[in-house]
Amino acid sequence: MSSRLNYHHLRYFREIATEGHLGRTAERLNVAQSALSIQLRQLEDRLGYALFDRAGRSLVLTEAGRIALDHADRIFTAGDELLATLHQNGDAKPPLRIGALSTLSRNFQLQFLKPLLAMDACKFSLKSGNTDVLLKDLETLALDVVLTTEVPQTGSQFQFAAQLIAEQPVYLHGRPDRLEYDTLAMLLAHEPLIVPTESVIRAEFENLIATLGIRPHILASVDDMAMVRLLAREGAGVAIAPTVVVADEIASGVLKTAAFDLGISEPFFAVTLPRKFPHPALMALLAGQGAVAERGGA
Template sequence: MLNYHHLRYFSAVAHEGNLTRAAEKLNLSQSALSTQIKALEARLGQALFDRVGRQLVLTEVGRIAIDHADRIFATGAELEATLAQTSTILPPFRVGALSTLSRNFQMQFLRPVLARGGYEVILRSGGPELLETLGALGLDVVLTTEPPQSGNAGGFTTHRIASQRVGLHGAAHRLHHKTLFDLLSNEPLILPMGAIRMGFDSLIARLGIKPEIVAEADDMAMVRLLAREDAGVALAPDVVLADEIASGRLATAPFDLELTETFYAITAPRNFPHPLLAELLG
């Protein structure tokens, strides 16, 4: 394997352009330094310097090597600074999100990060495997509406970050009914799956209604698209259709379903958490 010390000696000679000055700087004898350079050349199988008079001039391979060496040392310095929490380089913020999670909600969560700038945001969508990646420190946070099951909760911290009212949303001509009973009895419905659906099933059972269900989707983005296409009245948290409601394209029925959806941020214990987490979750 490449020897870090060999690279350090090579870098000193390359930047000094003179073996004597580099040896003095490193507090080594010239012969010892020369031996280290030869060992690196032997490892790479290429000459790193041409001697021009008293100067050592980098060969083409030497120029390539010093470019890599400088970046390696910079990375090493950054590692030390990161662990000492004195780094000025901003690490990427790695966010996992349940694939069915509202894109509008994700944007609400990320908006403070995007507004301040300076951080690269890496987004990954998926399912239960996101928690495995979080546990392996491959993500900084996972956004979900489903907190970890008791068997998978060990080692994770669940932060409740928002709760959204769930309503019925659709084109205005579908929402003219005077009662919730009439609306649910006469309009086709677009329903999501999961906890919201279970709560809604309990509601219609209490009302004694068997509604017409035109579509079911496990992705809130699809629920949103179907509502925009006027396929029916959508059951969804307000945030899912916030843009369409604000523009007047869709409206919200004036009935309180007494249903909510809770949004969570899941984190794993770390000695060096991402600096944004305290701000976003505090």
């Protein structure tokens, strides 16, 4: 017996399962009922299980039949998506696969996704991880785009494209009673600070305190912007972050932004790999957003 599955038999099985009746399926497909029955029996022999039970004149899927139908749906849907991707047409579009740096602001990610949510019938998946893992997935075409705060460094055989999609100023945010200082230097010298770990923001913050000649009390170094937001909201200290990170708390009055210009900003990039068959939703999502900077990859 051949070890391969006959997908012609599998497609006929899927049609029978959808119709629930052998005769009506044969009539719709314009094939003899006996021929269709033979195809089904050959598939059952190959799988080693009955796929249907009879209920009167109807066919009801067995447990093995339900499992087989689930796989058949995914197999033939993937085939439809393949054709739609290569020909850039059809309704069966694959989901847009997005990777996001795990430390990236959730509020920013939501802002990026909003136009996608407005697109009819556009599915997407969102994966978090570190830069190296996400860029490797981008190289193997497991992802369509990676959201990050830095342009990938040179050293890869792949030529990444990094599109600047936003650049947001960084401020000090905290409970209103923690921000009552006349100067930036006084605030930084007296309040416990919640700062990101190694990042563009952290590097520029270190330059700032060196320039001011301050040795601040760093309460927490946090690599997750969501945790930066929560600590500031609890009143643990003053957070150094883009406003988008604490937008909800500022709107509700729980947090306030200090009126000092830090001269720090955080860029947000959408990193892609030039492809002959890009996802059409991604093309629409990135169209007209910011300037494009291209550099060799990770």
